[in-house]
Amino acid sequence: MSNPTDSLLLKRQPSRWLGGLIIFMTMLGCMALYRSALPPVPAALCAVLLWAYCFWVWPRQVSLRHADSVTGLRFDSQGWHILRRDGTEMGAWLLADTYVSALLTVVRLRQPGRWLPISVILPADAATEDSLRRLRLRLRFSRQRWAAAE
Numbered sequence: 001m002s003n004p005t006d007s008l009l010l011k012r013q014p015s016r017w018l019g020g021l022i023i024f025m026t027m028l029g030c031m032a033l034y035r036s037a038l039p040p041v042p043a044a045l046c047a048v049l050l051w052a053y054c055f056w057v058w059p060r061q062v063s064l065r066h067a068d069s070v071t072g073l074r075f076d077s078q079g080w081h082i083l084r085r086d087g088t089e090m091g092a093w094l095l096a097d098t099y100v101s102a103l104l105t106v107v108r109l110r111q112p113g114r115w116l117p118i119s120v121i122l123p124a125d126a127a128t129e130d131s132l133r134r135l136r137l138r139l140r141f142s143r144q145r146w147a148a149a150e
Contacts, residue, residue, distance in 0.1 A: 006076070006077060007074075007075065007077075008073070008074065008131075008138055009073075009131070010074075010127050010131045010132070011071065011072045011131065012070065012071050012072055012120070012122070012127055013125075013126060013127060014062060014126075015062060015122075015125050016125060017123040017125050017126075018062050018123050019062040019063075021123075022054055022057060022061075022062060023054065026050050026051060026053075026054040029047075029050045030047045030050060033046050033050075034047075061121055067085055067086040068084060069084065070084060070120050071083055071084060073120060074089070078091070079093075080092045080093065082109060091111070092109035092110060092112075093109065094107070094109055094139075095117055100136050100139045100140055103123065104122070105132065105136060106119055106121055106122070107119070107120040107122065107139070122135070
C-alpha cells in the first residue's frame with residue numbers, strides 16, 4: 001500500500017535572503033582585498049573575478065531566470081528528480097554531504113552523465129514553509145534518501 005506522504009514536490013521561488021547574502025559576501029571579499037597587502041592590479045583583478053562570479057550565480061541560484069536553474073525537486077518511489085526552468089526533468093542521486101537546518105538547506109545531487117554535482121541552496125524563504133518542512137523531514141529521516149531515480 002502506498003502512502004501519500006511518500007512523494008514530495010518542492011517548487012522553488014526566488015530568495016531575497018540568498019541574494020542579500022551573496023551581495024554582502026562579495027562586498028566583504030572586495031573590502032578584504034582592499035585592506036590586504038596585495039598590489040593594486042592583482043587586488044582589482046580578484047575583485048573583478050568576485051563580482052563576475054556573483055553575476056554568474058545570481059540568475060542560477062537567486063532569481064532563477066537561467067534556463068538551467070533548478071526550479072523544483074521531486075521525490076517519489078523512483079527516487080529524486082530535478083526540475084529545471086526550461087521544463088526538463090532529470091533523475092539524480094542524493095549525495096551524503098547534503099546539509100539540513102531550520103534556516104538553510106543545501107541539497108546536493110548528482111545527475112548521471114554530469115561530472116560536477118548540483119547544489120540547490122534553499123534558505124527559509126526559497127519555498128513554501130510546508131514543502132520545506134517536508135523536505136527537511138525527508139532528508140533527515142528517510143531510509144531511501146540516497147536512492148537513484150530511474
